[in-house]
Amino acid sequence: AQSVAQPEDQVNVAEGNPLTVKCTYSVSGNPYLFWYVQYPNRGLQFLLKYITGDNLVKGSYGFEAEFNKSQTSFHLKKPSALVSDSALYFCAVRDEGFQKLVFGTGTRLLVSP
Amino acid sequence: GAGVSQSPSNKVTEKGKDVELRCDPISGHTALYWYRQSLGQGLEFLIYFQGNSAPDKSGLPSDRFSAERTGGSVSTLTIQRTQQEDSAVYLCASSPLGYAGTDTQYFGPGTRLTVL
Numbered sequence: 001a002q003s004v005a006q007p008e009d010q011v012n013v014a015e016g017n018p019l020t021v022k023c024t025y026s027v028s029g030n031p032y033l034f035w036y037v038q039y040p041n042r043g044l045q046f047l048l049k050y051i052t053g054d055n056l057v058k059g060s061y062g063f064e065a066e067f068n069k070s071q072t073s074f075h076l077k078k079p080s081a082l083v084s085d086s087a088l089y090f091c092a093v094r095d096e097g098f099q100k101l102v103f104g105t106g107t108r109l110l111v112s113p
Numbered sequence: 114g115a116g117v118s119q120s121p122s123n124k125v126t127e128k129g130k131d132v133e134l135r136c137d138p139i140s141g142h143t144a145l146y147w148y149r150q151s152l153g154q155g156l157e158f159l160i161y162f163q164g165n166s167a168p169d170k171s172g173l174p175s176d177r178f179s180a181e182r183t184g185g186s187v188s189t190l191t192i193q194r195t196q197q198e199d200s201a202v203y204l205c206a207s208s209p210l211g212y213a214g215t216d217t218q219y220f221g222p223g224t225r226l227t228v229l
Contacts, residue, residue, distance in 0.1 A: 032215060043117075043204055044220040051215045090156065099169065100146070101218060103156035 002027050002095040006104035013081045014112050021076040021107045023091030032094040033074040034101065035065055039087045047089075050074060061085070081111045115139065117221035119205050125227045126195055134190045134224045138207030145188050146208075146218060147180060151201035159203075162188065195228045202226070 003026045013019045025031055032051055036044040048059025055067045065076045074091060088108050092101040118137045126132050138145050147159040158172040162182040173179075177196075182188040192199055202225050206218040 034217070036220070041222075043119075043222040044206075046217055046219060049215075049217060099144070099161050099163070100158035100172065101148075102158070105155050 002093050002098065002102040004091050004093050004102055004104040006089075006091055006107045008107050009105075010108045010110060012110050012112065015083050016080050019078050019081045019085070019109065019111070021089050021091075021109060023074045023076065023104060024072050025074060025091070025093045026072060027093055027095040029095050031072075031074075033065075033067065034092040034094070035059065035063070035074075035076050036090045036092065037087050038090065038106075044090065047076070081109075083111050083113055085109060086111045117205055117207055117219055119203075119221040119224050121224060122222065123225045123227075125229065127229050128197060129194055131191065131193045132195055132226065134192075134203050134226070136188045136190070136205030136207075136221060138186065138188070138205070139219060142207035142209050142219075143185070144208045144210065144216065144218075145182055146206040147188070147190050148204045148206065148220075149201045150204055150223070154201075156204075159190070192226075195226075197228050200226055200228045 005024045034049045035047040038044050047063050048057050050057045050067045058064045063078050067074050088106050090106050091104040094101050120135045143164050145162045150156050160180045161169040177193045180190045202223040204223045206220045208216040208218045210216045
């Protein structure tokens with residue numbers, strides 16, 4: 001069975017500092033990994049995905065994520081946080097052969113000025 | 114271009130009533146998904162449509178829930194005899210291909226359902 005864990009309910013970071021939002025996954029086949037962001041009263045916005053190839057994936061709004069197969073992790077990163085990055089972030093996995101996304105519980109990112 | 118749209122944005126209903134939620138996917142996308150976001154259960158898959166194939170209904174929580182997709186485009190999620198535990202945000206997503214695991218799902222803004 002597919003599963004995703006986001007161990008932190010909330011991450012606090014000061015504007016201008018680097019940020020990391022953690023995600024680990026479990027799948028039986030090859031993992032397809034996704035990050036989405038949700039702003040208040042909005043749907044989910046796609047940030048980036050890992051399918052194959054380079055372990056470092058670059059996405060929207062300056063975000064990137066590093067795929068680590070041995071640690072089964074896909075942490076979201078940004079070199080310099082903005083106050084406007086404050087939102088709810090979801091990691092999701094799609095197992096090979098399945099269509100549905102399985103989401104983590106979400107991590108609230110709070111960037112202080 | 115236009116994204117996924119959903120209507121209504123908010124729906125308040127009384128326990129026991131039926132509700133219909135609508136989703137208009139991105140034009141040309143063959144796959145359509147429904148998810149539910151609630152405080153207690155997080156984000157959970159409900160149902161998936163791929164072209165003219167039979168839908169994957171494995172995530173529907175009870176037989177009070179049903180969905181259809183007409184003409185391979187618009188989809189309606191129907192909840193009969195609503196219960197308070199049905200209160201949640203219902204999210205619709207579409208993707209270009211669906212059958213490829215590499216496909217990206219694009220989400221609509223959701224419908225917030227409140228059952229009194």
